[in-house]
Amino acid sequence: MSRSFLASAGLLCLLVTSACHKVPYSGRNQFNLVPDSLMLPLGASSYTSTLASLTVVRKGENHEQVVQIGRRVARASGADYDWEFAFVKDTETINAWCLPGGKIAVYSGLLPVARNESGLAFILGHEIGHATAHHGAERLSQQLAVLGGLAGLNLYLKDRSSLSGEQRNLLLSALGLGAEVGLMLPFSRTHEREADIIGMMYMAKAGYPPGESIDIWDRMERASGGASVPAFLSTHPSYDTRKENLRDWMGRARKRYQRNKLDKDTTSAIWS
Ligand SMILES: [Zn+2]
Numbered sequence: 001m002s003r004s005f006l007a008s009a010g011l012l013c014l015l016v017t018s019a020c021h022k023v024p025y026s027g028r029n030q031f032n033l034v035p036d037s038l039m040l041p042l043g044a045s046s047y048t049s050t051l052a053s054l055t056v057v058r059k060g061e062n063h064e065q066v067v068q069i070g071r072r073v074a075r076a077s078g079a080d081y082d083w084e085f086a087f088v089k090d091t092e093t094i095n096a097w098c099l100p101g102g103k104i105a106v107y108s109g110l111l112p113v114a115r116n117e118s119g120l121a122f123i124l125g126h127e128i129g130h131a132t133a134h135h136g137a138e139r140l141s142q143q144l145a146v147l148g149g150l151a152g153l154n155l156y157l158k159d160r161s162s163l164s165g166e167q168r169n170l171l172l173s174a175l176g177l178g179a180e181v182g183l184m185l186p187f188s189r190t191h192e193r194e195a196d197i198i199g200m201m202y203m204a205k206a207g208y209p210p211g212e213s214i215d216i217w218d219r220m221e222r223a224s225g226g227a228s229v230p231a232f233l234s235t236h237p238s239y240d241t242r243k244e245n246l247r248d249w250m251g252r253a254r255k256r257y258q259r260n261k262l263d264k265d266t267t268s269a270i271w272s
Pocket of ligand 1: 191
C-alpha cells in the first residue's frame with residue numbers, strides 16, 4: 001500500500017471522526033464536514049445581503065416582541081451564538097428563516113399565524129433549533145458529497161464507457177434528480193422534524209406552553225388553504241406528520257414547561 005494512500009485514508013478517518021456531531025434531543029449522529037469557523041462568517045454575510053433587499057423594521061411593538069421572545073428562547077437553548085432577530089415588513093409572505101450562527105428573520109405575514117406570544121415563541125424556537133442543530137452545515141456537507149460523487153462518476157464514465165456525451169449527461173442528470181428526491185428531500189424533512197422538536201423543547205424551557213406548537217400547524221394549514229404536495233415529494237413533512245411528531249414529545253415538553261412557566265398569559269391573541 002502506498003504511503004500517499006495511507007495518508008489519505010488517515011485524513012479521511014480523521015475527517016469522519018471529527019465530522020460526527022449529535023443533534024440536540026433527537027440524538028441523531030450527523031455527518032458535518034463544515035466547521036462553525038467557516039459557517040458563521042457565511043451566515044453573517046448572507047444575512048446582511050439578504051436583509052438589504054427586504055424592508056426591515058427596527059422599532060415598534062412588533063419588532064420588540066420578535067426580539068424579546070427570540071432572545072428569551074435563544075437563552076433557553078444555551079447556545080453561545082451572536083443571535084440576531086430581524087422583523088421584516090411583508091404582510092403577503094408567511095415566512096421565517098434562520099441562517100447559520102443564529103441569524104433569524106420573521107416576516108409580518110407570519111404574525112397572524114403565530115397569533116400570540118407562545119405561537120411566536122414556537123416559530124422562533126424552530127428557527128433557533130435549525131441553528132443549534134447545524135442543519136445548514138449538514139446540508140452543505142451533503143451537497144458537497146453529492147457533487148463530488150457525480151463529478152467522480154462523470155470522470156469514470158468518460159474514461160471507460162461507450163456512452164456518448166449526451167447519453168452521459170442524461171444519465172448524470174437522472175442520478176442528480178435521484179439524489180435530490182432520494183437523499184436531499186428526506187434529509188430536509190428530517191431537519192424540519194428535528195427543528196419542531198427542538199423548538200418545542202426550547203419554548204417550554206423558556207416558559208411558554210408547548211401545546212401551542214400543534215395549534216400553529218393547524219393555523220398554518222388553514223392559511224395555506226390546505227394545499228400541500230405529497231410528503232414524499234415535499235421538502236417539508238405534512239402537517240399531520242408534524243403534529244404526530246410533536247405529540248410524541250409533548251409529555252417531556254410539558255414537564256419542562258411546568259418547571260419554567262412564565263408568570264403571565266402568553267396565549268391570548270395579539271395578532272389576527
Ligand atoms: Zn424549518
